Amino acid sequence: MTARTAAIICAVLCCLSLGWTMVQQRRVEWETYQRQYVDALSSGSGQTKGLPGVLETRVDSFGVRRVDRCTTCHLGVSNPDFVGQPPPLSFHPRIGRHDFGTFGCTLCHQGEGRLLTQEGAHGFEPASPQPLLDLRYIEASCTRCHRGDEGDRVAPKVASGRALFMMSDCFGCHQIAGLADGAVGPDLTEVGLHRSAEALRMALADPTSDVVHSPMPPWDPARSDELDALVTFLESLRGAREAYVYQP
Amino acid sequence: MAKRDNWLVRLHPGEVPARYLHWSYSLALGWLAAALFVICCATGVLLAMHYRADATVAYGSILDIVSVVEYGRVLRSVHRFSGEAMIVCAVLHLAWVFLRRNRTGLPKWNWVVGAGLAVLILLTNFTGYLLPWDQTSYWGVTIGASMLDYTPWVGPLAKQALLGGSAVADESLVRFYALHVVVLPAALALLIVYHLYRFKRDMINRRDAQNADVAHPGRPTMAAALPTLYYWELASLLAALAVLTLLGSYVDAPLAGPADARQPPNPAKAPWYFLWIQELVSYSAVIGALVVPWLLLAGATLLPWLPGVGRPTRPAGPRARWCWNAAFLAVWAGVVALTIVAACFRGQNWSWIVPWR
Numbered sequence: 001m002t003a004r005t006a007a008i009i010c011a012v013l014c015c016l017s018l019g020w021t022m023v024q025q026r027r028v029e030w031e032t033y034q035r036q037y038v039d040a041l042s043s044g045s046g047q048t049k050g051l052p053g054v055l056e057t058r059v060d061s062f063g064v065r066r067v068d069r070c071t072t073c074h075l076g077v078s079n080p081d082f083v084g085q086p087p088p089l090s091f092h093p094r095i096g097r098h099d100f101g102t103f104g105c106t107l108c109h110q111g112e113g114r115l116l117t118q119e120g121a122h123g124f125e126p127a128s129p130q131p132l133l134d135l136r137y138i139e140a141s142c143t144r145c146h147r148g149d150e151g152d153r154v155a156p157k158v159a160s161g162r163a164l165f166m167m168s169d170c171f172g173c174h175q176i177a178g179l180a181d182g183a184v185g186p187d188l189t190e191v192g193l194h195r196s197a198e199a200l201r202m203a204l205a206d207p208t209s210d211v212v213h214s215p216m217p218p219w220d221p222a223r224s225d226e227l228d229a230l231v232t233f234l235e236s237l238r239g240a241r242e243a244y245v246y247q248p
Numbered sequence: 249m250a251k252r253d254n255w256l257v258r259l260h261p262g263e264v265p266a267r268y269l270h271w272s273y274s275l276a277l278g279w280l281a282a283a284l285f286v287i288c289c290a291t292g293v294l295l296a297m298h299y300r301a302d303a304t305v306a307y308g309s310i311l312d313i314v315s316v317v318e319y320g321r322v323l324r325s326v327h328r329f330s331g332e333a334m335i336v337c338a339v340l341h342l343a344w345v346f347l348r349r350n351r352t353g354l355p356k357w358n359w360v361v362g363a364g365l366a367v368l369i370l371l372t373n374f375t376g377y378l379l380p381w382d383q384t385s386y387w388g389v390t391i392g393a394s395m396l397d398y399t400p401w402v403g404p405l406a407k408q409a410l411l412g413g414s415a416v417a418d419e420s421l422v423r424f425y426a427l428h429v430v431v432l433p434a435a436l437a438l439l440i441v442y443h444l445y446r447f448k449r450d451m452i453n454r455r456d457a458q459n460a461d462v463a464h465p466g467r468p469t470m471a472a473a474l475p476t477l478y479y480w481e482l483a484s485l486l487a488a489l490a491v492l493t494l495l496g497s498y499v500d501a502p503l504a505g506p507a508d509a510r511q512p513p514n515p516a517k518a519p520w521y522f523l524w525i526q527e528l529v530s531y532s533a534v535i536g537a538l539v540v541p542w543l544l545l546a547g548a549t550l551l552p553w554l555p556g557v558g559r560p561t562r563p564a565g566p567r568a569r570w571c572w573n574a575a576f577l578a579v580w581a582g583v584v585a586l587t588i589v590a591a592c593f594r595g596q597n598w599s600w601i602v603p604w605r
Contacts, residue, residue: 018493129511193508
């Protein structure tokens with residue numbers, strides 16, 4: 001084989017590979033949902049407008065800037081016509097004065113707001129310590145801003161989880177800055193930042209699955225409501241690093 | 249065809265032994281490494297336009313690159329994989345050059361330059377490893393840099409200078425970024441050009457020596473290097489590009505969760521090209537991080553001067569050649585085996601695991 005033939009063959013292969021990559025990378029997951037939304041919008045008129053493209057909300061009022069691109073797929077969140085639609089196009093009722101333009105999505109729901117695949121954005125693809133928060137534990141997010149008595153009022157699950165933590169003598173081993181100063185088990189002051197809710201639930205139900213020689217008594221998985229409350233409380237523990245005061 | 253004269257022509261030798269121009273002589277490994285360097289520079293410039301070297305936003309900018317930057321996902325994968333492939337090609341190039349050396353031995357200075365290039369390629373990869381600022385990169389660089397601690401006096405100083413402190417922190421990210429995008433690529437480019445220039449000088453010297461010794465029986469037939477070398481270079485570049493874009497469009501460069509200085513993963517592993525050192529350290533820190541790596545580096549650099557490698561002394565003959573080849577291959581087999589063990593068979597607390605269970 002001469003050098004010139006090799007160069008020509010490689011050039012052809014390179015063109016094919018680049019072309020294929022360009023075609024293949026054009027296919028994106030969110031276009032499917034946007035097409036569904038646009039079709040649903042124009043079902044009466046029959047005309048299809050262009051797709052909105054990547055949509056994002058920049059949230060600067062709470063710590064480091066968050067960029068939430070969730071509405072790229074979840075297009076129906078503020079469109080009342082989409083009440084009762086299956087996700088991702090379903091309508092999101094407004095919670096009090098929290099409008100989506102100011103608060104974004106991940107402040108409450110967690111997940112990777114910047115990513116545009118379901119797997120990535122919901123926080124499973126890069127092993128995220130803060131994947132999409134199951135709605136059972138969603139009150140853990142309220143206490144980012146609402147603290148003290150007000151926090152207990154808007155997030156009763158966090159309050160009952162804390163009560164369980166104190167009644168069950170967890171404070172004897174665990175440390176939580178300003179609440180408990182046990183020195184045997186792991187420090188839980190920022191546990192909500194490092195561990196996902198699902199990991200915490202598993203660790204509570206079976207401590208030895210998390211730490212091999214853990215002396216912690218397991219929590220009866222049948223007492224599901226108590227587990228929900230405890231996990232909500234633990235997820236709400238973010239230390240001083242992510243305690244926000246809303247500044248409009 | 250009229251004789252052209254420009255910098256590209258001047259970078260190439262005029263005449264080389266005819267067999268040099270056959271693909272089987274060099275396997276194009278050196279050209280492939282150079283082609284991968286070109287690909288890394290091109291993709292790196294594009295990535296640098298979106299990346300931010302600030303610990304609070306670096307990870308977010310990587311997420312932006314893989315989600316909203318046009319072809320950002322592929323660019324990142326191609327950049328990452330071509331950087332790592334450069335290590336493989338450079339090392340194989342060195343090994344191949346060593347194993348098929350002729351009776352005149354290795355071109356001494358160019359071998360040293362080649363070893364220097366390999367070290368620079370490793371450093372460039374290592375500094376780039378930190379930039380995503382995810383858990384893997386943060387702890388990988390922590391482990392990698394801590395290996396310097398075992399080298400007395402110089403090691404801790406070098407680590408301090410590299411990290412800008414005693415641990416990996418915001419300052420380290422800025423330093424690694426500057427090294428990765430300016431210092432090391434510039435050094436690599438200059439050294440690559442010098443490597444090619446040395447090759448040309450060696451060819452001229454050899455031709456002059458042969459012309460002075462007309463009666464020499466083993467005189468190879470010479471052939472014009474150009475344009476054949478151009479074709480091989482082009483073929484290497486295009487082949488590398490074809491394979492990497494195809495790979496990059498299907499396989500994503502690894503990305504873990506955001507770096508968290510308070511949550512070390514267990515086990516925390518160094519980048520794969522330093523894993524063999526980490527495996528050795530798990531047996532003995534002094535041997536693994538001090539004696540073996542520096543001895544190997546010194547040995548690899550001074551290889552052309554070792555007795556029996558270069559111009560053979562009469563009684564040594566082919567036996568010395570085979571001894572050196574065997575030793576060389578044994579060392580490489582050892583490094584590869586240690587890397588595989590550390591990558592696949594080490595779990596929590598560096599205990600043995602079976603990966604397929």
